[in-house]
Amino acid sequence: MAAEEEDCRLKMIKSRIRDFPDFPKKGILFRDICPILKDPGALSAVTSLFEEHVRGQFQHVDFVVGLDARGFLFGPLLAQRLGVGFVLVRKKGKLPGATVSVAYDLEYGKAEAEIQEDAVSPGHKVILIDDLLATGGTLYAACALMHQRQVEVLSCLVVVELKDLNGADRLKPHPVYSLLQY
Ligand SMILES: O=P(O)(O)OC[C@H]1O[C@H](OP(=O)(O)OP(=O)(O)O)[C@H](O)[C@@H]1O
Numbered sequence: 422m423a424a425e426e427e428d429c430r431l432k433m434i435k436s437r438i439r440d441f442p443d444f445p446k447k448g449i450l451f452r453d454i455c456p457i458l459k460d461p462g463a464l465s466a467v468t469s470l471f472e473e474h475v476r477g478q479f480q481h482v483d484f485v486v487g488l489d490a491r492g493f494l495f496g497p498l499l500a501q502r503l504g505v506g507f508v509l510v511r512k513k514g515k516l517p518g519a520t521v522s523v524a525y526d527l528e529y530g531k532a533e534a535e536i537q538e539d540a541v542s543p544g545h546k547v548i549l550i551d552d553l554l555a556t557g558g559t560l561y562a563a564c565a566l567m568h569q570r571q572v573e574v575l576s577c578l579v580v581v582e583l584k585d586l587n588g589a590d591r592l593k594p595h596p597v598y599s600l601l602q603y
């Protein structure tokens with residue numbers, strides 16, 4: 422894609438992010454991605470940019486793995502475009518059957534991430550996806566879950582990256598691909 426066209430798409434996507442100061446706690450500037458979902462053109466542009474990135478960088482992907490909850494909004498669309506399956510990393514206590522879990526910290530709290538034990542298998546190559554990277558706690562926990570299952574994380578994809586919180590450093594050596602940086 423021409424650089425100008427990519428720039429134009431990114432500007433359009435950025436115009437669909439709303440800022441809410443002091444949500445969910447005082448001092449947090451919440452970046453709301455809901456307007457992207459209301460605009461089919463913006464949602465399609467997000468999916469296309471992710472698809473082009475993955476196709477350009479990786480020969481083979483087994484699964485797209487989405488993070489609870491907003492990774493579930495973008496992940497299945499990307500998985501369909503790539504022609505691969507989608508796997509859920511959920512907050513603890515939501516998945517039936519045998520599971521594996523990891524605790525983590527967030528920009529505004531604590532949580533525990535979980536996958537079904539048979540969701541992925543050793544040797545699989547996956548793309549992790551979420552709406553936003555802040556401290557990196559959530560994606561780090563998802564990477565830890567993948568390592569426990571001997572799965573290779575090819576890349577972590579997010580729509581928004583909050584640069585000041587250095588989440589990408591925490592995720593090293595896993596590459597992070599973000600569409601918008603703040
Ligand atoms: O990089 P981090 O500091 O871990 O923060 C990023 C995570 O925080 C938000 O999810 P949240 O836990 O609020 O859950 P939700 O998607 O269920 O609203 C966001 O959707 C990411 O998953």
Ligand SMILES: Nc1ncnc2[nH]cnc12
Binds near residue numbers: 449450556583
């Ligand atoms: N500032 C923020 N806006 C939206 N989601 C978030 N998750 C963690 N920090 C966030």
